[in-house]
């Protein structure tokens with residue numbers, strides 16, 4: 376249970392889960408690279424940059440790094456341009472490699488740099504957060520615009536995803552919370568057993584053992600990679616991976632990027648989507664177990680009340696899933712059965728008020 380393969384129309388690559396793999400990246404690259412730029416953030420750099428850099432160095436191999444400030448605000452035009460400048464100064468050419476060492480912020484930023492530098496070069500994802508089990512796979516890369524999340528981006532698949540599970544133990548609790556939101560999303564979308572395992576395993580995050588954590592991440596990536604294989608460019612089923620993101624992205628934008636973590640915002644978005652789903656389909660979803668899970672792990676459910684739907688709707692109207700001026704959201708008919716459906720603004724308003732009054 377430590378390797379998964381992602382096949383798309385254009386490419387194929389492995390996702391490896393291995394303790395200590397950050398020191399052995401070279402062994403897992405599809406070919407030799409003589410010029411490598413590691414893009415990372417200042418928090419991750421202090422912890423893991425030396426290991427990655429020394430593992431890549433060797434005769435005739437030049438390895439440099441570009442360190443950006445930690446946090447969502449670095450998914451910006453400014454840091455994107457800085458990374459391009461670093462790539463030029465280090466003389467990267469079309470056969471060079473970029474290494475994205477960090478969480479989803481770095482994966483999205485560095486991946487977007489790789490997709491645009493000289494019209495596209497190879498890059499490898501070396502995820503260091505739980506959330507990055509999602510962001511490192513599938514090739515969506517982007518930076519934010521002040522009017523919307525991930526509005527400037529591309530699809531560009533990595534040549535490999537090398538997940539060093541040892542790095543996850545230095546994450547603060549809030550980042551566990553954030554990352555687990557995307558794991559439970561994958562469970563709700565397509566793996567009922569994973570969902571049940573999460574909601575019944577109510578021990579503190581930090582006391583999860585390494586095997587359990589790797590198992591949860593593997594199951595999450597398995598859901599994601601299956602969907603990506605089927606629909607790399609989001610013409611259909613890939614949109615399901617956006618469960619909880621219509622409201623989640625609106626909250627992130629309205630709060631100011633980085634004021635709430637992506638995963639926490641998505642967790643609130645899923646809570647709302649489950650209520651909306653029950654209303655639309657008249658079905659019974661596992662709202663009790665989901666809400667209980669949110670409370671157990673201190674997700675900031677109270678924050679929903681801080682926003683009026685009138686300030687969130689303009690963000691939701693700019694969501695990438697929308698068509699012909701109507702808001703389209705991912706709902707669940709039941710666990711394992713998602714659908715992308717247009718939802719009337721009046722209904723969004725009504726259910727949001729109901730949820731925030733009771734929550």
Ligand SMILES: NC(=O)c1ccc[n+]([C@@H]2O[C@H](COP(=O)([O-])OP(=O)(O)OC[C@H]3O[C@@H](n4cnc5c(N)ncnc54)[C@H](O)[C@@H]3O)[C@@H](O)[C@H]2O)c1
Nearest residue numbers: 418445478479480481503504506509510515542545546637
């Ligand atoms: N491309 C995709 O498919 C996709 C999927 C999900 C999320 N995302 C994006 O991912 C981003 C969120 O990713 P994230 O939650 O990993 O955030 P992040 O990359 O900002 O990391 C969160 C924090 O943890 C720190 N950190 C990272 N690794 C660490 C470690 N091992 N030990 C200690 N601290 C560490 C970082 O410096 C940062 O402060 C958002 O921008 C979101 O939009 C993209």
Ligand SMILES: O=C(O)C(=O)C[C@@H](O)[C@H](O)[C@H](O)COP(=O)(O)O
Nearest residue numbers: 509513515524525613616617620695
């Ligand atoms: O990979 C996907 O597709 C996803 O939707 C995964 C999401 O968790 C992720 O946050 C993604 O970046 C959202 O994409 P966007 O197209 O809504 O910006």
Ligand SMILES: [Zn+2]
Nearest residue numbers: 557620637641
């Ligand atoms: Zn997400």
